Amino acid sequence: MSDNRGASIDFYFDGRVVTGRSGQSVAVALWDAGIRALRRSPVDGAPRAMFCAIGICQECVVTIDGVRRPSCTAVVQPGMRVLSAPELSTGLGR
């Protein structure tokens, strides 16, 4: 049986190597790797995960190569450095 999932792409999440697939979003690549918590709630510290998967809710915000952005709309790139988002006192967290 052939594998048509796309080429493997290694990137980093909080210093850990994660392998995604060509064309996959960062959020889905992390989900496939068993990583669900992408940030913590600024209210109660609860882990937050992908919700809408279309860039609307901002629940999946992480820091990618120094830029805070939704991981569900960012496509994996070789060597990209993704950090779980520390919550800011203002910004995208809810």
Ligand code: FES
């Ligand atoms: S899951 Fe809603 S913006 Fe990414």
